[in-house]
Amino acid sequence: GQSLEQPSEVTAVEGAIVQINCTYQTSGFYGLSWYQQHDGGAPTFLSYNALDGLEETGRFSSFLSRSDSYGYLLLQELQMKDSASYFCAVRDDKIIFGKGTRLHILP
């Protein structure tokens, strides 16, 4: 079967760094994506990793290790507006989403 595991909640302080992990088990794998969803809003695409290593986009970075079936999203210089849910998603012939990690940011 296919499964993605990510923590249900993470709490961090404004200005700090936080890492959200994702492990996956899928029959096929082409890459790992990350999406952000604010309360009441639609998911929005953040990043995609097809190859091992770190991809950086501004304050957000995403990492993939295919051999470990593991990836993470790294958020730096946290701002209150980063309070949201974050979903990892695996692509095989379609895209399967994890259950999401709720990020709480303390002032």
Place this chain on the structure above:
Amino acid sequence: DADVTQTPRNRITKTGKRIMLECSQTKGHDRMYWYRQDPGLGLRLIYYSFDVKDINKGEISDGYSVSRQAQAKFSLSLESAIPNQTALYFCATSGGDRVTYNEQFFGPGTRLTVL
């Protein structure tokens, strides 16, 4: 104007009623998807379509059907709604090549309540 639109945005209906949720997109994408979101369960794929003549079941297709009327339109139907279909429904699109396939664009969602 929004690239991916969904109608209605909110709907309350009764058990046994037939409901259609509609999705339109102006992104020119071939691939369209329907997801439902329940608290704590993330996004679960109901159906997806890679072009007008292609329809595929997702993880949770039972109780749902879809129609791809045109490249830009993909509708989801609940033939006989039941209360456990109460959820937030999202339509999404993506491109079809190796790169653009990986980024999905979501509509604003339809909140459906079945009483």
